[in-house]
Amino acid sequence: MIDKTGKDSKDMQFPAFLASIAHDMKNSLGMLITTIDEIIAGCSSEDCRSKPMFSRLQYESKRVNNNLIQLLTLYRMDKSHYNLNIEYNSVPELLEDAVIQNRPLLEFRNISLRTECQEDLSWFFDRDLIAGVLNNVLNNAYRYANGLITITAGVRDGYLAIDIADDGQGYPDYMLTGSAGSGTINFSTGSTGLGLYFASIVAEMHNNRGKEGYIRTSNCNIGGGGCFSIFLP
Amino acid sequence: MPIDFSYKKFLVIDDFSEFRSTLRRILWGFNAKDIDDATNGEAALDMMAAKAYDIILCDYNLGYDKKDGQQVLEEAKHLGLLRFSTIFIMITAENNLQMVMGAVEYRPDDYLIKPFTRDVLKTRLERAFGRKSDFELIEKAIAAKEYLKAIRLCDQYVQKIPKNIFEYMKLKGELCITIGDFQTAKTVYEKILSIREIPWAKLGMGKVLYYTENYEAAAETFRALTAENSMYVEAYDWLSKTYIATNSHEDAQQALVIASEISPKSVMRHKTIGEISYRLNDLDTSERSYKKAISLGQHSYFRSPSFYTGLAKVLVDKKEPDTALNVIRDIRNAFQNDTNASMHASAMETIVYRDMNRTEEAKKSMQDAMMMLDASTEKMPENIAIDLAKACFDLGDKAAGTRIVQQVVRNNHEDEEIINRVKDIFANTHMESEGSQIIAAAQKETIQINNKGVRLVDEGRLEEAIEYFEKAAASLNGNKIINANAAQALIMFMQKNGKDDALIGRARKYIEQVASIDLSYSRYQKLLGMFENLAGG
Secondary structure, three states, X not given: OOOOOOOOHHHHHHHHHHHHHHHHHHHHHHHHHHHHHHHHHHOOOOOOOOHHHHHHHHHHHHHHHHHHHHHHHHHHHHOOOOOOOEEEEEHHHHHHHHHHHHHXXXXXXXXXXXXXXXXXXXXXXXXXXXXXXXXXXXXXXXXXXXXXXXXXXXXXOOEEEXXXXXXXXXXXXXXXXXXXXXXXXXXXXXXXXXXXXXXXXHHHHOEEOOEEOEEEEEEOOOOOOEEEEEEEO | OOXXXXXXXXXXXXXXXXXXXXXXXXXXXXXXXXXXXXXOHHHHHHHHHHOOOXXXXXXXXXXXXXXXXXXXXHHHHHOOOOOOOOEEEEXXXXXXXXXXXXXXXXXXXXXXXXXXXXXXXXXHHHHHHHHXXXXXXXXXXXXXXXXXXXXXXXXXXXXXXXXXXXXXXXXXXXXXXXXXXXHHHHHHHHHHHHHOOOHHHHHHHHHHHHHOOOHHHHHHHHHHHHHHXXXXXXXXXXXXXXXXXXXXXXXXXXXXXXXXXXXXXXXXXXXXXXXXXXXXXXXXXXXXXXXXXHHHHOOOOOOOHHHHHHHHHHHHHOOOHHHXXXXXXXXXXXXXXXXXXXXXXXXXXXXXXXXOOOHHHHHHHHHHHHHHHHHOOOOOOHHHHHHHHHHHHHOOOHHHHHHHHHHHHHHOOOOHHHHHHHHHXXXXXXXXXXXXXXXXXXXXXXXXXXXXXXXXXXXXXXXXXXXXXXXXXXXXXXXXXHHHHHHHHHHHHHHHHOOOHHHHHHHHHHHHHHHHHOOOOHHHHHHHHHHHHHHHO
């Protein structure tokens, strides 16, 4: 509140310094990603034998970028320097953005991306945080999907529900949340789980009239692929 | 919606040449032909003044101690460099996002977080063109200052385009506050808050409480907002305003200091900190703040000689009169051929020389100041006028001192605080009884001037009334009653004899003057209603 006029600046210095290095890294990474995009845009597959390698570069650099964004956002949330920017946003536009950002990469692996959403659906959420969550899930699905990813959005029980399902092997047991909202993810196992941790924090930050957002990971009954869901009140 | 970009005029603003050329290549890929670029905000504003761009892509961060993208947007709007159709897109690293989205008043059409792909940019541009048309009529009405019409349009669009419902309601709330219709604004914000606790709606509610003088509740609202959203700069600004209204200047100063740490480049905020700190006798903070306002304002729309005179006063109090004289010299360098600025400079110089007992120079400056006071179209700010009047009496020029005092009193004949400060001048110069007479006479005179004009209106002699009130308003441009009456006489004349573009322009000028003196003045809204019925019908 009012009484934090630089008193804690000493304690802040070290992590603030790290955060500023991270931002600097992000700037370089931004240029790297833009350059790779340009290279890929300029090379059609016939005359460019390196395209698979460029796509690999693109995938990895985007992954690093997503992780960095998540780390920085979590850092700011921890310092309460992150203010939610909840607005009434168009859901199909949110999905369209996610598709546009991820489609080129997915096409390269012959994975097609389908969205199902009512055209006039709008909802309250922080556009950038939710876009970050979706990008991250799609980036992971790139690794696990066989040929199809489906994003479905709609209103269920007073929540906006967004499901991202793939046709891969499904989540391993330790990454499943169990029944809606009850589960906590076990982060002590192999995978860092940063993406899911970030998604769960973001979901919880969305609350309305005593209801809190949450995420769920499940495996499809048919096909057995993984399904990530986020629910926002 | 596919757009033919080959006809669009682009401006790219970024301090990194790498990024400018990348964007240029992406835009070429969209078939764009006309692409200019600028490396900093000042160059960009010059270019916008010379050429009407369709799409402006501006980076938020334009270099250390340079204007940031938000300031470029703000100044472009103030200077009228953006047409309705101009699309302004802010490009930002995600760490600056809060600064872009946290602002209520000056928001870009959209923002993009680096890095973004060409397809994302293209989609966003296409969407922005679509959205423009959703708001075009409302924006045009606002630009023409047809506020009531804009409010009616908001009501219609809520039905027509439900996906923008909250944006229309937000605009409506802001418009209602602009015209002083606080009751309707309150209803709008209550409605939004009953659906969802949105920070900007809470801020709006706080403003309504402030303008209806519920300062306790307003302060509580703004405090709660800053507690929940520690980066919400505008909430701190309003909290500070509320503290000032309740004379809690120390709290006001603290709130603004936090705001200026979050958003360190706002010229006007530094100026306000300078003023409040001076009142608190915190001279070091005041000096620092005025200096920041001066350096940040140097090439800005928001620069003003009052930053310099503020600083000079601090330096006088710090017993550094020579430095104060240098600051006054800076005014003359920074504002050449500006009568108003010269008036400020000479007035301040009088005060400084008087303080240094350099009587001859003080007298010379005083004469200059008085000459320019007659020539200037703007009124002298009260705090300088009062100091100048005091210096005049000290220097033995009763006539000049009296003239200034009369002007201050006439402009503020109902403002107790200012009248008391004027009385203090006389208390210190052992002229109490004479002073009270001067004040009482000036107050009485103003009332009589007004009454005489009102009589002309009552007798239906509208042409004479117009002439009379316009003349009165010219010398009493800080008096809301006189200005309101000038506007009303003009409107009544047109109601009777038909409208006339020149008269409409003059009526609008007086109504705007009333709003700038006191937005919550009860007659302002009525006048605006009469005016828009007439001008729009």
